[in-house]
Amino acid sequence: MSAHLMVVLSNAKPGQDEPFNRWYSDVHMIETIDRLDGFVAAQRFRQADLDGAPPCPYRYLAIYEIPEDELDTAYAQFTWQRAERAEATAAGRAPVVSVSDTLQPDPFLVGFFSPITERVPSNRTRELA
Numbered sequence: 001m002s003a004h005l006m007v008v009l010s011n012a013k014p015g016q017d018e019p020f021n022r023w024y025s026d027v028h029m030i031e032t033i034d035r036l037d038g039f040v041a042a043q044r045f046r047q048a049d050l051d052g053a054p055p056c057p058y059r060y061l062a063i064y065e066i067p068e069d070e071l072d073t074a075y076a077q078f079t080w081q082r083a084e085r086a087e088a089t090a091a092g093r094a095p096v097v098s099v100s101d102t103l104q105p106d107p108f109l110v111g112f113f114s115p116i117t118e119r120v121p122s123n124r125t126r127e128l129a
Helices: 017-035 068-091 123-128
Strands: 004-010 041-046 060-066 109-113
Touching (some): 004 068, 017 041, 068 109
Antiparallel strands (some): 004 060, 004 109, 041 060
């Protein structure tokens, strides 16, 4: 089966999309995968602009990849960095993984997911190969 995923759904504060995306893509995402054990890759997405699409309260999605045997490590590091950030802020120093004031804290959602099936390609895709 494939790797586990940490999924983050978020929004920028009103009028802050450009600095939020710069920070998230160029700083936060990189700090997470380079400084926290268990995270090996990440990718960000923006909600597609589609007429008539169902409403979604989140504009941005980040997916972090976690190897099959690293889920406990990644979760422990995720939990640790949240506490470390609070300690760093109280001490007046930079945290290991930063958070920008351009992030809209509510709504904000983080979840860890493990595969329950193998990846299944479409029959149409298999026919083209």
